[in-house]
Amino acid sequence: MKTTYRVPPSGLKNILTKKEPKGRTFFAPKKYVHKMGSAGNDRLVTLHLYSLLITGMKVYDLEKCAACIVADDCGVWWPEEQKQIMMDLKLEKVKPYSGRPV
Template sequence: MTLLSKIKDVLGPLKSPSKEELKNALLQLNITVNDLADLPEPSEGKPYNRKLLFKNEEVELLVMNWSQLECAPHDHGNSHGWIQVLSGTSLNSVYEVKGNGLPTELFHEFHHQRKFFFAPKKAIHKMKASNNTDLVTLHLYSPPITGMIVYDLEKCTACVVSDDCGAWWPDEQYQKLKEIKLKKN
């Protein structure tokens, strides 16, 4: 059985999956870096490059290969999901935001190879490769991410980005769907 057919068999039947169903799907897939041919190289000047492995109306599965840059603080819109560290170590920083204020960091934690961590709806976080490791992560979200908000803490602003933009301030004007001025705390 090919990886793609295995992914379709496991993820295809999911309907509005719960937190537990998503994690069980990742465990059942049991994907390793060695399973992923044509892993995208990290993008120049970007925190990661991603490859979509599967997407339907219910879920999306992506693999991300990280550079040494950190992504911007962001949420996942109305999606929730699991992130699995396939190789390397991730430094994940979690934020809280009150009203239309600037997000403030609550804590950060390290996630090593084979670690899973949950990303709740509307939760704000940022990630980066830690200790100069070659970080590769697998992401399973439901529903597929749309309406992601990316934060620029220095400029005290945020924007809703288009679905083709990653967790960084958009390069192209069309990727900024809505800009939001934030209040300093």
């Protein structure tokens, strides 16, 4: 299952949730955020590839409605160590995607 979000100033806005077949690749456009998860009891393995070092990466914890900018050595995951958080960001909860185009 993949979900893609747009990031307006007010917070994350869900623009697409779609179940993908096994083995499918997924491209995340610039300025968008994506979330991946498995359906049911299936296991999920992800591989993220970047052509250049990403500096100033924003990561999100949707359950906590939290975001931050992480150190370059953190990657795309929520930091395990406080020293990897360069800046906390404020998010507002937004309504779930209604299925209408944005």
